[in-house]
Amino acid sequence: MVTYLLLLKGTNKDLASLEFEILFKTYYGEDIKLKQIRNTLFFFSTNKVLTRQEEFLKRLSFTNTVSKLLFKGKIEEYSKTLSSQVNPCMESFALRIHSSFANSSVYKEKGLDYFAKAMWTVMKKPKIDLNDPQCVYHFHYDEEKNEILCSEEFFENSKDYLQRMPTQRPFCKPYTIKSDLARASVNMLGLKTGLICDPFCGTGAILLEAQSMGFEVVGNDISYKDLMGYRANSFHFFSGFPSLLTLSDSRELVFKEKSIGGLVTDIPYGKSSRKLGTELYEQFLLNAKKYLKNGARLVVIYANFLEFEELVKKHYKVLGQAEEYINKSMTRRIIVAENC
Numbered sequence: 001m002v003t004y005l006l007l008l009k010g011t012n013k014d015l016a017s018l019e020f021e022i023l024f025k026t027y028y029g030e031d032i033k034l035k036q037i038r039n040t041l042f043f044f045s046t047n048k049v050l051t052r053q054e055e056f057l058k059r060l061s062f063t064n065t066v067s068k069l070l071f072k073g074k075i076e077e078y079s080k081t082l083s084s085q086v087n088p089c090m091e092s093f094a095l096r097i098h099s100s101f102a103n104s105s106v107y108k109e110k111g112l113d114y115f116a117k118a119m120w121t122v123m124k125k126p127k128i129d130l131n132d133p134q135c136v137y138h139f140h141y142d143e144e145k146n147e148i149l150c151s152e153e154f155f156e157n158s159k160d161y162l163q164r165m166p167t168q169r170p171f172c173k174p175y176t177i178k179s180d181l182a183r184a185s186v187n188m189l190g191l192k193t194g195l196i197c198d199p200f201c202g203t204g205a206i207l208l209e210a211q212s213m214g215f216e217v218v219g220n221d222i223s224y225k226d227l228m229g230y231r232a233n234s235f236h237f238f239s240g241f242p243s244l245l246t247l248s249d250s251r252e253l254v255f256k257e258k259s260i261g262g263l264v265t266d267i268p269y270g271k272s273s274r275k276l277g278t279e280l281y282e283q284f285l286l287n288a289k290k291y292l293k294n295g296a297r298l299v300v301i302y303a304n305f306l307e308f309e310e311l312v313k314k315h316y317k318v319l320g321q322a323e324e325y326i327n328k329s330m331t332r333r334i335i336v337a338e339n340c
């Protein structure tokens with residue numbers, strides 16, 4: 001068994017956990033459950049040995065780093081145990097001292113050099129490099145158990161999605177969502193490849209992220225202006241266009257039956273969108289059932305003041321839910337469901 005430590009984005013740990021757990025299952029078929037150690041620090045154990053090359057890591061939006069746990073224990077065992085875990089072929093390294101460790105009595109007493117020595121003595125040609133180290137070791141402290149946690153990082157999120165945040169897009173509307181939430185929503189479809197559809201695609205926040213991960217995409221919206229905006233955004237980022245864009249009311253059947261691998265959307269909430277109401281939502285959900293292949297998923301973002309969950313439960317099997325706080329008058333909810 002290997003234990004991995006994750007530093008999740010502090011803004012939404014529930015969504016971050018759900019995104020990671022679903023992607024892990026998508027790539028390795030294994031159900032894992034992240035457990036919290038403190039604040040944004042989580043862990044899980046598996047027999048799977050992960051490396052920097054894992055495809056799913058590049059897709060993550062709400063996970064900042066993933067590292068392999070090398071040592072967990074008391075100061076007395078630190079040097080001996082860690083030395084056997086350090087790769088002697090590494091040439092440069094850096095230590096990341098997190099606040100829990102920096103504030104611990106062991107760190108205050110022993111100092112940075114004591115902890116770096118375990119790496120320094122094992123590596124053949126050691127060099128400390130704070131700018132571009134070959135290996136980063138993270139140090140945390142578990143106050144409850146009085147234990148040091150030292151791990152070796154193999155993934156740091158490049159946050160490539162930041163380039164596609166609303167302010168960076170040539171065209172955007174106030175109701176568009178941020179690219180990190182859009183990316184996590186696509187990830188929760190549990191797909192590696194396939195055709196993804198957004199029947200309320202607007203200016204394309206969600207489909208842009210799907211495109212960036214290599215999915216084929218089709219979109220629909222009732223607003224011509226939004227669709228043209230999405231086309232412009234798509235061309236700006238990918239020098240290409242979505243496979244199909246349709247201008248239609250989502251109550252109509254727009255896409256071919258059983259043609260869609262995953263449907264992900266941010267439905268109109270009523271405040272700044274045109275057509276509202278349960279009738280629209282239910283008709284869209286029924287149409288989505290027709291578009292989706294058997295067992296395929298639907299991920300829908302909606303506002304907390306809408307009665308949407310019950311409608312989804314009526315027609316689909318709910319697999320998971322998360323929330324994103326926007327302001328005191330609105331929280332976004334994200335529901336993941338399966339076409340059963």
Ligand SMILES: C[S@@+](CC[C@H](N)C(=O)[O-])C[C@H]1O[C@@H](n2cnc3c(N)ncnc32)[C@H](O)[C@@H]1O
Nearest residue numbers: 176200202203204205221222223249250268275
């Ligand atoms: C919350 S916004 C989605 C925004 C989108 N994610 C974006 O990045 O711009 C909802 C979208 O639903 C569209 N819409 C409203 N009623 C519709 C309907 N009956 N059929 C299709 N689209 C509709 C609106 O034009 C709007 O673009």
